[in-house]
Amino acid sequence: MGQFDQSPMFAGELAFLSNFDQTPFLMPLLDAEVASAEHAFNALKTVDEDQQHHVLEAPTPGESKRRGRRVTLRPGWDAGVRVWAMRQVLTAKFAVPALRYQLVRTEGRVLVETNHWHDQYCARSVSDHVGTGGHL
Known part of the structure; x- marks a missing residue:
């Protein structure tokens, strides 16, 4: 090793x-350029587009995390959807x-x-x- x-x-x-690295990238699932992986992950916590936009508009990754704590969670989030979401985010991030x-x-x-x-x-x-x- x-x-x-x-x-x-x-x-x-x-x-x-x-996830706090601020290299922007395209997040196809959100149809948006995101400021960080933290922004993308927290926006994917919900299917509510207004809440997604609120998270994506956060000025910093830390603020996107705080906003993500107040969204309506996507169905199945705690049953493994969060892993799917992180895989989507990392796949998009490392496509740069x-x-x-x-x-x-x-x-x-x-x-x-x-x-x-x-x-x-x-x-x-x-x-x-x-x-x-x-x-x-």
């Missing part, structure tokens, strides 16, 4: 991996050639995002198997 990268938030050379290139360059590195707020759904503890970077 390659170099192990554990970060509370992806930063520095790995900042592009964060520059981001795709950066991701491919992580090949052989184990990429693990951890956090201090105990989100065990989207982040992992160091002992969890995650896999290596560089794969699309």
Whole structure:
């Protein structure tokens, strides 16, 4: 296994991996260019177009996350739809050639995002198997 990268938030050379990275990309499911993966993910939490627009118009990824906490959740959100949504977001994000290139360059590195707020759904503890970077 390659170099192990554990970060509370992806930063520095790995900042592009964060959902808070502000490289805009086209999100086909929303028929919109989004400011960050955080914007896209939180907008996909709901099927209400007004709520989606409210989330997408947030000036920062953090504000989009706050707004996303107040939307009417899409049916099945807590039964796995959130995983589908994140896959859609990451597929769209890494379709951007520059981001795709950066991701491919992580090949052989184990990429693990951890956090201090105990989100065990989207982040992992160091002992969890995650896999290596560089794969699309």
